[in-house]
Amino acid sequence: MTPAEHAQLALLLEVAGTPKPGNVDRDRDFPDLRFEHFLAGAIGSGAGLRAAEKGTPVGEAFEEAVEGMSQQEGGNTQFGALLLLIPLVKADELSPDGVAEVAEATTVEDAEGFYRAFEYVDVAVTDPPEGMDELDVRRGSDAISALREGDLTLYDVMELSEDVDGVAREWANGFERTFEASDRIAELDGGISARAAQVYLEFLAREPDTFVAKRHGNKVAESVLVRAQEALQEAREGNPELVTAFADSLVEEGINPGTTADIVAGGLFIALERGISP
Amino acid sequence: MTPAEHAQLALLLEVAGTPKPGNVDRDRDFPDLRFEHFLAGAIGSGAGLRAAEKGTPVGEAFEEAVEGMSQQEGGNTQFGALLLLIPLVKADELSPDGVAEVAEATTVEDAEGFYRAFEYVDVAVTDPPEGMDELDVRRGSDAISALREGDLTLYDVMELSEDVDGVAREWANGFERTFEASDRIAELDGGISARAAQVYLEFLAREPDTFVAKRHGNKVAESVLVRAQEALQEAREGNPELVTAFADSLVEEGINPGTTADIVAGGLFIALERGISP
Numbered sequence: 001m002t003p004a005e006h007a008q009l010a011l012l013l014e015v016a017g018t019p020k021p022g023n024v025d026r027d028r029d030f031p032d033l034r035f036e037h038f039l040a041g042a043i044g045s046g047a048g049l050r051a052a053e054k055g056t057p058v059g060e061a062f063e064e065a066v067e068g069m070s071q072q073e074g075g076n077t078q079f080g081a082l083l084l085l086i087p088l089v090k091a092d093e094l095s096p097d098g099v100a101e102v103a104e105a106t107t108v109e110d111a112e113g114f115y116r117a118f119e120y121v122d123v124a125v126t127d128p129p130e131g132m133d134e135l136d137v138r139r140g141s142d143a144i145s146a147l148r149e150g151d152l153t154l155y156d157v158m159e160l161s162e163d164v165d166g167v168a169r170e171w172a173n174g175f176e177r178t179f180e181a182s183d184r185i186a187e188l189d190g191g192i193s194a195r196a197a198q199v200y201l202e203f204l205a206r207e208p209d210t211f212v213a214k215r216h217g218n219k220v221a222e223s224v225l226v227r228a229q230e231a232l233q234e235a236r237e238g239n240p241e242l243v244t245a246f247a248d249s250l251v252e253e254g255i256n257p258g259t260t261a262d263i264v265a266g267g268l269f270i271a272l273e274r275g276i277s278p
Numbered sequence: 279m280t281p282a283e284h285a286q287l288a289l290l291l292e293v294a295g296t297p298k299p300g301n302v303d304r305d306r307d308f309p310d311l312r313f314e315h316f317l318a319g320a321i322g323s324g325a326g327l328r329a330a331e332k333g334t335p336v337g338e339a340f341e342e343a344v345e346g347m348s349q350q351e352g353g354n355t356q357f358g359a360l361l362l363l364i365p366l367v368k369a370d371e372l373s374p375d376g377v378a379e380v381a382e383a384t385t386v387e388d389a390e391g392f393y394r395a396f397e398y399v400d401v402a403v404t405d406p407p408e409g410m411d412e413l414d415v416r417r418g419s420d421a422i423s424a425l426r427e428g429d430l431t432l433y434d435v436m437e438l439s440e441d442v443d444g445v446a447r448e449w450a451n452g453f454e455r456t457f458e459a460s461d462r463i464a465e466l467d468g469g470i471s472a473r474a475a476q477v478y479l480e481f482l483a484r485e486p487d488t489f490v491a492k493r494h495g496n497k498v499a500e501s502v503l504v505r506a507q508e509a510l511q512e513a514r515e516g517n518p519e520l521v522t523a524f525a526d527s528l529v530e531e532g533i534n535p536g537t538t539a540d541i542v543a544g545g546l547f548i549a550l551e552r553g554i555s556p
């Protein structure tokens with residue numbers, strides 16, 4: 001398969017993994033965000049991913065992928081995952097250095113494409129850092145003149161958000177957790193989507209999810225972390241029931257650790273490119 | 279979405295529908311044929327479907343789609359569905375007449391592509407009709423000289439098999455059941471993959487599945503039909519449990535009504551093209 005195909009398959013394997021507490025998965029739908037919205041999002045993003053593979057710049061390819069992804073009624077399904085996948089697809093060498101090279105080479109035009117992508121879907125964001133109101137992504141294309149005045153590349157924009165956004169942190173840190181996810185997927189046995197669900201739980205138990213923190217505050221994100229640790233511990237002792245109960249309770253509470261899922265999708269892509277195959 | 283994207287999404291929505299007695303679905307894997315093999319098959323067939331959309335002849339596009347589909351370890355996932363989808367994607371007008379035009383315009387070269395496609399996957403087939411041993415698809419490329427000598431187009435080959443193969447029957451009959459499946463999907467309410475699962479059960483209760491007949495004989499296919507009728511009746515009376523039990527028992531018996539699933543996938547494509555959207 002081509003890198004663009006592996007990226008689409010990574011999106012599908014990610015959403016198919018179950019139980020994946022708090023996210024739509026093979027067994028769980030939210031009322032307005034269902035499994036089939038993610039299937040449509042993965043197919044719709046194909047043209048943008050293929051454009052990235054063929055040399056279209058990061059920002060333009062990302063915008064095209066998000067536009068394609070948004071052709072379904074569920075809203076934002078894979079915005080964060082695509083923000084990781086586009087530079088991964090473009091990397092000449094699939095390594096932390098290789099993808100850092102792509103990230104650091106981004107331009108102001110790439111940042112503009114990223115901002116325009118927000119016009120296609122409603123993405124959860126927080127207030128921008130102090131003094132950066134003009135760069136608020138919620139301003140969409142209106143923020144673009146501020147980007148130009150500040151001569152800010154997409155990499156610069158990601159660095160400004162790395163404290164509050166787990167996907168931006170990957171951009172700033174050579175995709176460290178994404179590569180870790182890939183290594184862990186390769187280590188595990190069994191079906192690939194099941195491995196991805198296991199890695200998702202392990203990551204959830206290690207660091208608070210920034211998407212949960214944005215939507216529900218740091219306390220809720222911390223509590224999800226502790227509950228994930230308990231569920232993981234029980235699963236290791238041979239009692240998977242607590243994971244299922246945890247998964248069901250997060251769905252009920254509407255808590256959705258999306259950043260962790262995004263990073264697992266990126267990890268799946270790397271694992272597929274390195275030869276793991278369904 | 280483009281027709282090729284709708285075709286890929288149709289493959290995904292088909293396999294995601296549950297319960298779909300006897301087939302892999304969102305809730306059921308077979309030991310060696312799992313949900314994720316179907317996800318990979320749907321992504322892998324994309325290049326062939328896009329080629330069909332851009333004017334590549336039926337046989338060549340089908341061969342490319344099957345080759346792409348086969349890039350996973352589960353074996354044959356969507357051979358029959360692609361044999362319906364390729365002419366549907368190519369139809370200028372998405373109607374029984376429009377797709378019959380594509381089918382009837384196929385050439386000997388298209389038949390050759392179809393035969394070559396059998397080299398990529400192990401497809402269940404029966405003995406060919408009397409006196410047609412030379413055309414046995416199990417002979418793969420070796421049967422191609424017989425095709426040339428007989429000047430047989432892909433449409434001719436399909437007509438020869440229409441009595442024993444439900445997909446070939448669609449080719450010979452203007453895709454009658456496929457369009458019926460689409461109409462029924464449009465009539466129903468709810469999520470699209472759930473509608474598809476309902477149509478699958480209704481079709482299973484109406485006509486014996488030719489894939490089951492090939493693999494297990496006509497008696498087993500008849501018994502599946504009767505059990506589907508009972509399950510459907512119970513579901514209509516508000517007891518969906520029998521459908522689930524029926525689904526589990528077919529998986530246990532290794533009975534897999536694949537032709538019915540193929541026709542539902544074709545119906546999903548038509549429904550998506552006509553504006554139904556997840």
